[in-house]
Amino acid sequence: MGLMAIDKRDLSAFIDGLIPQWEVVAPVPVEFKYAFRKVGSFQDVALDYTNTMLPPKKFLLPQRDELFSCNPEGGPSLTPRFDETPRVLFGVHSCDVHGIWLLDDILAEGCSDPHYLCRRSNTLIIGLDCKGPCHDNAFCKDMGTLKPAGGFDLFLTDLGERYAVQVGTGAGTALAERGGFYMADFEVREEFFAAWQKKQSGFPNRIGYDTAALPNILAESYDDIIWEALEMRCFDCGACTTVCPTCYCFDVLDENDIGTDRSIRYRRWDSCQLQDFAAVAGGANFRGKRSDRLRHRLLRKGKYFKEKFGRFACVGCGRCGRSCLLHIDVRDVFNQLKG
Amino acid sequence: MNHKYVSPYVPRLAELVTARQLTSREKFFEVRLQDGSALGHQPGQFVEVSVFGVGEAPISVSSSPTSQGLGFELCVRDAGSVTHALHELPEGSTIGIRGPYGRGFPLDELKGNDLLFVAGGLGLVPMRSMINYAVDNRADFGRLTLLYGSRTPADLLFADETERWRGTPDFHVATTVDLADGAWTGQVGPITKLFGGVAINPVRTSALVVGPPVMFRFVLKSLLMMGVYESRVYLSLERRMKCGVGKCGHCQIDDVYVCQKGPVFPYTRVRKLPEAL
Amino acid sequence: MTVRAGVFAFTSCEGCSLITLEVEDRLLEILGRVEFVNFREAIDDKSDDYDIAFIDGAITREHEVGELMKIRERAAILVAMGACAVQGGLYFLKEYHEPGETLAYVYGDKAGQFDTMPVRPVSQYVKVDHSLYGCPIDKREFVEVVTALLSGRRPNIPDYPVCNECRMSENICVFERGLACMGPVTRAGCGAICPSRHVGCFGCRGMVDKPALDQHRAVLTERGLTEEEITARYRMFNGHWGSAHEKP
Ligand SMILES: Cc1cc2nc3c(=O)[nH]c(=O)nc-3n(C[C@H](O)[C@H](O)[C@H](O)COP(=O)(O)OP(=O)(O)OC[C@H]3O[C@@H](n4cnc5c(N)ncnc54)[C@H](O)[C@@H]3O)c2cc1C
Ligand code: SF4
Ligand code: SF4
Ligand code: SF4
Ligand code: SF4
Ligand code: FES
Numbered sequence: 001m002g003l004m005a006i007d008k009r010d011l012s013a014f015i016d017g018l019i020p021q022w023e024v025v026a027p028v029p030v031e032f033k034y035a036f037r038k039v040g041s042f043q044d045v046a047l048d049y050t051n052t053m054l055p056p057k058k059f060l061l062p063q064r065d066e067l068f069s070c071n072p073e074g075g076p077s078l079t080p081r082f083d084e085t086p087r088v089l090f091g092v093h094s095c096d097v098h099g100i101w102l103l104d105d106i107l108a109e110g111c112s113d114p115h116y117l118c119r120r121s122n123t124l125i126i127g128l129d130c131k132g133p134c135h136d137n138a139f140c141k142d143m144g145t146l147k148p149a150g151g152f153d154l155f156l157t158d159l160g161e162r163y164a165v166q167v168g169t170g171a172g173t174a175l176a177e178r179g180g181f182y183m184a185d186f187e188v189r190e191e192f193f194a195a196w197q198k199k200q201s202g203f204p205n206r207i208g209y210d211t212a213a214l215p216n217i218l219a220e221s222y223d224d225i226i227w228e229a230l231e232m233r234c235f236d237c238g239a240c241t242t243v244c245p246t247c248y249c250f251d252v253l254d255e256n257d258i259g260t261d262r263s264i265r266y267r268r269w270d271s272c273q274l275q276d277f278a279a280v281a282g283g284a285n286f287r288g289k290r291s292d293r294l295r296h297r298l299l300r301k302g303k304y305f306k307e308k309f310g311r312f313a314c315v316g317c318g319r320c321g322r323s324c325l326l327h328i329d330v331r332d333v334f335n336q337l338k339g
Numbered sequence: 340m341n342h343k344y345v346s347p348y349v350p351r352l353a354e355l356v357t358a359r360q361l362t363s364r365e366k367f368f369e370v371r372l373q374d375g376s377a378l379g380h381q382p383g384q385f386v387e388v389s390v391f392g393v394g395e396a397p398i399s400v401s402s403s404p405t406s407q408g409l410g411f412e413l414c415v416r417d418a419g420s421v422t423h424a425l426h427e428l429p430e431g432s433t434i435g436i437r438g439p440y441g442r443g444f445p446l447d448e449l450k451g452n453d454l455l456f457v458a459g460g461l462g463l464v465p466m467r468s469m470i471n472y473a474v475d476n477r478a479d480f481g482r483l484t485l486l487y488g489s490r491t492p493a494d495l496l497f498a499d500e501t502e503r504w505r506g507t508p509d510f511h512v513a514t515t516v517d518l519a520d521g522a523w524t525g526q527v528g529p530i531t532k533l534f535g536g537v538a539i540n541p542v543r544t545s546a547l548v549v550g551p552p553v554m555f556r557f558v559l560k561s562l563l564m565m566g567v568y569e570s571r572v573y574l575s576l577e578r579r580m581k582c583g584v585g586k587c588g589h590c591q592i593d594d595v596y597v598c599q600k601g602p603v604f605p606y607t608r609v610r611k612l613p614e615a616l
Numbered sequence: 617m618t619v620r621a622g623v624f625a626f627t628s629c630e631g632c633s634l635i636t637l638e639v640e641d642r643l644l645e646i647l648g649r650v651e652f653v654n655f656r657e658a659i660d661d662k663s664d665d666y667d668i669a670f671i672d673g674a675i676t677r678e679h680e681v682g683e684l685m686k687i688r689e690r691a692a693i694l695v696a697m698g699a700c701a702v703q704g705g706l707y708f709l710k711e712y713h714e715p716g717e718t719l720a721y722v723y724g725d726k727a728g729q730f731d732t733m734p735v736r737p738v739s740q741y742v743k744v745d746h747s748l749y750g751c752p753i754d755k756r757e758f759v760e761v762v763t764a765l766l767s768g769r770r771p772n773i774p775d776y777p778v779c780n781e782c783r784m785s786e787n788i789c790v791f792e793r794g795l796a797c798m799g800p801v802t803r804a805g806c807g808a809i810c811p812s813r814h815v816g817c818f819g820c821r822g823m824v825d826k827p828a829l830d831q832h833r834a835v836l837t838e839r840g841l842t843e844e845e846i847t848a849r850y851r852m853f854n855g856h857w858g859s860a861h862e863k864p
Contacts, residue, residue, distance in 0.1 A: 035786045053786040063784055067348040070391040076433060080346045110599065111584035114344035222613060235800045235828040237779035249588030252348070252581045253772055254394045256763040258649055263392035263767070265348070269784065272588060274776045275826060280579050281418035284552050286592075286614065296591075296614075304594035323783055325791065325800060325835045393769040420770040427768060 003184040004165040010180035012042040017178060018088050025059055026090040027052055045091060050134035051317055055096050055245035056089050057103060060119050066266045082118040091128045094148045095140045095315040099245025101151025105309050124171055127155035132202050135318050139331045142207040143316035157195050164192035207334055215303040221337045227291035233326035234290055238271030240320035246313040272296055298333055347584050350389045350435025356410060358430050362494050364416050366426050371410030378411045380404055382469035383443025383575060383603045387583045389435030396421040397580040399465035405475035414464040440583040441602050444469050444547060444573060452545040453481035457558050459488045459530055459550025463496050465575055466549050474507055483510040484537055488530030492516050492523045534561040541566030549575040555616050572606035620651045622666040624687055626680045627707055628673030631752045632698035639755050649766055668693045674700040674707045676735050688742040696738045699751035699853055703822045707735045708855035746771055749821035754806050774804040775825050778817050782808035790816045796841055798849060801827035819853040
């Protein structure tokens, strides 16, 4: 869609103007790192932030997501739970926008997931361009996520005195009508283009080949000894999937209310890297080997989703590598597989 | 609250009409949806059964869609939290049902063929749905053969029904147990032992295999050695399942969601999936 | 349905027993469904008729073994409660000293009046149906076990490392603060409270069923810990485990 602009001095009024109506979530500093949190004012927002510890998916697929409650009286009666909180995710970097965009496809595909879709349809996403690689293991350029291609309502690029604003949806247009925004003139377009060129050249490639080859490389590596070698560095902790913007697997559990006999069925983040993920009653564990679990994750990241949705389930944010105590880094594995 | 969203995770309410102990570990249930509707399943499909406040477990539908009853039937082994709670429920209790889910046996492809049913242990539960379907549509199928293996004679499921099948025209039934007791006069040993005694016409036969994971390799080998076409072998595979609708990720075999594309797969499909067998 | 529960303290600080009383918001509800009998800290009249026994403390004396066995006979469900009952707890540190040495240190010339024997977890002597981990136990987990048992389901207690919860809480990993951590091999369920407060996990909840010990050792070594420091960390709460690498 179209390109607009907003002067920097007007941004704070715009964001503060959203707060009475929406729950505004944005990156805030946490010691020497950052996290997406609900903010009370534009002042709290860290505009120059390096990637947050957890991606913003936690506001679309919360760690604990109640599906329905069950009241045994009269039936029993089951009440589905939908979170309709109007929410704005502000300041989302392009890698994370890509992450959300992929979740949108995954959770809408086939039997769609209304708990996600309900939250998503009540959420506006305002992205913000990062200016340089946030970490030395980020490989967003290789994964093609340097600029957003979908999954955002507005997307801001810093042009010095103002932001260029890409408008992604009708809801984004409506947001921009709240004031402060104006149509991009020739000068803004020029600057925006220059900013993009500068961004592109400012990011190094960190995978030694064109990632278009990745699905094939992974297919050929199915029986590679690399998986067994990685086994020696993994604890089955699931940190890598927890911090990944495209991981969404979940477990489903019941919780009882002791006083009333009511119960709640909820889901919570699970991880294919945990030992019991594929274990069944009767003792079989279909992915009991750590190397099989690692391979499964990497194949999901670099092959399965690419084949199904045309996009990788890895946006190159590097979070998994930074969270793994023995440095199992998707980027390194992708590089090693090529040999 | 009236919602435009309908959650696939919220079950329909159903009544446990009857609950009957089948063996020391398995119980048989007749279930009826509270809204009176039929389940509308295919043989080989499963449902997610909820015991509220305990959890949910995937269970195969054991009755045939052709059966005359008002509801459908399940046969459940007491294997953990949910299945144990189900065993404890009195008749008349309300449970939750989601589904039917997955792909069952390919009825159209099977039509006109001889059917060889190979069931190990609990595998007879989903197979029973298909067997009764074939018996009820006897004219649609050629010769029927059931090979059924169980741990001990006391573990044999649906003994009365197995006898009834034996009495059906052109239906050959053979059973074996791993561990015999004094009264057992039949075969002893793994299910592959039964293959020697069956007369099938391999080029007309479709083989349907359901059983524990360890069984598949041996059975497949025997089937292919008998000359059954690879393309006419169907397997029902078990995996950990949570959501049943292709979202939670637990059931995957490589990139295939068993809850969506299975549990019944043609062998030709499974052969290309390294994680399958 | 109400169930009768007994709480029994052996060698421990009885802190875990007290936690069961501290579950303020849920306590009244629990008391409606659970009748506590034989509860040394909270009620006076004692009864030997109970369905669930919560055992607090390690077994360190001869007479405790007999009492424990009696409790096991009476209780349908036995729950080991807290690091002492589950792993021997801090008391297990005694096993790294010469027999009698600790006794003499604590009681001086009166040491002979006390009987003592090797510190062992409850599971060494009787079958344990469920465990409540931690030093002290986690209130929410106590409520979870009670509600699960009342509802006839298996209590939902994690068998994955603390790191998982730690990352979910968006903590800064204490290794990045130059500290060491037992989180990678320790059973989650506490919500990673120690790393949340900028200290490394001590491993009070014991290890996951299949801990990646070699990998953890590699992490600690890479971060500069010596053999002795690693061993000390393992001994603190996981000594009964054979300090992961050495038998006590
Ligand atoms: C498509 C399909 C069809 C099926 N059809 C049938 C059928 O017709 N009949 C039938 O009886 N079964 C069937 N099953 C198997 C059935 O789904 C399982 O037996 C059931 O899910 C077990 O659930 P549960 O809650 O009772 O057991 P769980 O409580 O989940 O436990 C299962 C076992 O694993 C152990 N376990 C699991 N998690 C833990 C943990 N965290 N801590 C400790 N122990 C643990 C338990 O001790 C127990 O032995 C089918 C499965 C599939 C996938
Ligand atoms: S973060 Fe590292 S150690 Fe943990 S599961 Fe992932 S790969 Fe394994
Ligand atoms: S796999 Fe790793 S680098 Fe890729 S998106 Fe997930 S966390 Fe980021
Ligand atoms: S602080 Fe400890 S528990 Fe948390 S991630 Fe680091 S090693 Fe794991
Ligand atoms: S972080 Fe470790 S030491 Fe702290 S409470 Fe949890 S398990 Fe215990
Ligand atoms: S059971 Fe959840 S994806 Fe198949």
